[in-house]
Amino acid sequence: MLLIDCPYCGPRPEIEFRYxxxxxxxxxxxxxxxxxxxxxxxxxxxxxxxxxxxxxWRHVHGCGQFFNAVRDTVSDKFACTYKTGESPPESAAAKxxxxxxxxx
Ligand SMILES: [Zn+2]
Numbered sequence: 001m002l003l004i005d006c007p008y009c010g011p012r013p014e015i016e017f018r019y020x021x022x023x024x025x026x027x028x029x030x031x032x033x034x035x036x037x038x039x040x041x042x043x044x045x046x047x048x049x050x051x052x053x054x055x056x057w058r059h060v061h062g063c064g065q066f067f068n069a070v071r072d073t074v075s076d077k078f079a080c081t082y083k084t085g086e087s088p089p090e091s092a093a094a095k096x097x098x099x100x101x102x103x104x
Contacts, residue, residue, distance in 0.1 A: 002076070006059045007067050007083045020056030022046045022096060023068040047096050052079055054094040070094045 002014040028034055028042055047053070053073050058066045070079040070092040079092035088094060 004057065004069070004078060005081045006062060006065070007081050008063045008065050009059060012059065012062055016059060016061040018058050018060045020058050020066060023054040023056045024096060049096065050074060052092070052094040054088060054096050056084075057081070 003011040004014055004017050005011045006017075025042075028038075031039060031042075034042070050073060052070050054068055054070050056066055057069050058064070066084050067081055068084060068086070068088065069081040070088050071077070072079065079094075080089055082088055
């Protein structure tokens with residue numbers, strides 16, 4: 001069984017978690033200023049890299065908190081987990097991870 005390290009609770013079985021999509025997506029400050037194409041891109045277009053990828057997860061059957069994780073999409077191994085609003089450690093660089101805090 002795969003264990004996921006919740007940054008709030010510690011390691012727990014994967015069945016306690018839900019995938020929440022790509023991490024570090026910032027909502028546009030003024031959506032009404034965007035074109036329909038730009039808005040559709042923000043809403044629907046996501047990265048799908050082969051390798052390390054920063055993702056949002058939620059510990060739904062535990063603390064209920066959202067957090068981020070860097071996971072290798074090939075091996076399914078988690079490089080690290082970190083709280084929402086934090087940056088991932090440099091040692092766990094992901095293709096879509098941003099060094100600055102871009103989440104609300
Ligand atoms: Zn938790």
